[in-house]
Amino acid sequence: MxxxxxxxxxxxxxxxxxxxxxxxxxxxxxxxxxxxxxxxxxxxxxxxxxxxxxxxxxxxxxxxxxxxxxxxxxxxxxxxxxxxxxxxxxxxxxxxxxxxxxxPLVSEKRMEREQFIINEIRDLREYMVKLSRQQSDLHSLSEPLIALKERLQEQELESEWSDKLIEALQESEKNAGRVYDRLEVWNESKRILVEWLRPYSNAEINREARVVHFVGPTGVGKTTTIAKLAAEQTIKRGRNVGFITSDTYRIAAVDQLRTYANILNVPLEVVFSPMDLPKAYKALSERDLILMDTAGRNFRSELHVSEVISLLQSNEPNETVLVLSLTGKTTDMAIIAERFSKYGIQKVLFTKLDETTVYGAIMNLVLTHGLNPTHLASGQNVPDDIERFKAGKYVDLLLGDAEHE
Structure with missing residues (x-):
């Protein structure tokens, strides 16, 4: 031995x-x-x-x-x-x-150690079997399907959804009785993904809501987004809009929103605590729509989330929209989405579309967390750089051009 x-x-x-x-x-x-x-x-x-x-x-x-x-x-x-x-x-x-x-006298500790060894070897075996299966599956895919899988990996789409899409395509090929070429794979993928997004693709900010709160981490562009939406409501729909900001942690944020308020001829109220809200609502009682900017914080912390939630109290018809930047990490966005979803917040607005070429985070958050995207925002131009979320247009960004991938 x-x-x-x-x-x-x-x-x-x-x-x-x-x-x-x-x-x-x-x-x-x-x-x-x-x-x-x-x-x-x-x-x-x-x-x-x-x-x-x-x-x-x-x-x-x-x-x-x-x-x-x-x-x-x-x-x-x-x-x-x-x-x-x-x-x-x-x-x-x-x-x-x-x-x-x-x-007869073997100690319990020794038996636990021996069982640990067995479990370690079993886990290692299962991991190697899984790895071998993945390699085998990759070799069994056609060239267009391999290209699609690589594209989705580059787009940081979670493997759960990319694998599910590949399986759906293989089933489609089986029903068609042939292997799809590259263009057919991309077209069929778009059809399937748009169908997956259909239940979430008609979300919009509730038109009956008189107060709309915007929450999200620091630096995602909440203030600029609010200005874009206010300009759209004021210029295109002729509604009287008012601003409230509770982002008193950053003086620059108040000044920025005040500048937009002056340009749009919109009144602005600043609140420092929930006790200031009744006064602010009373000052804006003549306004058709009130858009509220909240402080960006580290929303991985439950405490910071609860602090912001305490400001979202209103007797008026109201709604809250989560604002996330596409330049952030999907894992961080998922944690923030989970924190706010506990309070019933399911609508999300994505910003900084122009600052990234990776779009898988939207699909991950929508399908995994059931979020409903309302808008995609890009750039600093007010009010032009914002548009309603359209599933087909988004999927085109996610898949890219079949001939150039």
Missing amino acids: RVKRYVVNALPEAVSMIRTDLGKDAVILDTKEIKVGGFMGMFRKKRMEVIAAIESDASKQVELPQRKPSPEVNAVVEQILQTAQRAGAAAAVMEPPSPPQPA
Whole structure:
């Protein structure tokens, strides 16, 4: 029996080394987390210690690890080796070994460690099977489908939706009795994606709402967006609009909205707390529509979300719209969307369309979190750089031109 010890960053790294050193019939006997390196006991790094073994001729001397294992490890190794010898064969390294029969005095801790080893090997096997399946699936795809999958990956569309789209296309090809060319793949993809977005594609800001609140992180362009919508309502629809801002954390934000208010000849009220809201609403009582700007905060924090929600109180018909920038990370936007959705906020307006070429975040947030996009905004021109969300136009951006991808 040859026994070797490995110190690695993760278990998969050890598997490769064990295969090279001991062969495919080696058995992982024990794994545990250890700390190595450092200076005077500080800055030590976490590593994984792996003990592996392989049966050899009885005449060969057992190869000992470089450092003497602890008595606990020796006990586990001895128990497992005795079980393996009674069974008459060693298990393959990729197959979880059968749990050893515990001796009458085997400690509960040792049994837990042995079960941990089995679970680690099982998880590793499942991961490698999944990886192998993904590689096999990729090789089975046609060139147009591979190109589409690569495009969607570049657009940061979550694999759940890209895989589902590929499956739908393969089913469509099966029904058609042929393999689609590149243009057909893109056209069919657009049809499917637009159909997926159909339940969310007719969202708009409620025309019956007299007060509309805008919430979102710092720097997403809420103030400019509010000015664009106010100009649209004032110039194109002839409505009397009023502004309220609670973004008193940034003096520049108040000044910016005040500048827009002066240009559009729209009154502006500044509130510092929920207690100031009744006074602001009374001052704007003659206005048909009130647009409220809220402070941008770190909305990954539940506390900051609740602070903003406390300002969204009104006896008037009202609505709240979440504003997100397409230049942000999808993961961050998803967390913010989840925070606000708890309070019933399901409408979203995306900004900075002109500052990115990656559009998968919209599809991810709509399909995963059930958000309803109302507008897409781009640029600084008021009121021109904003338009209603249209599923077909958005999908064209997501897929790009089939002939140039």
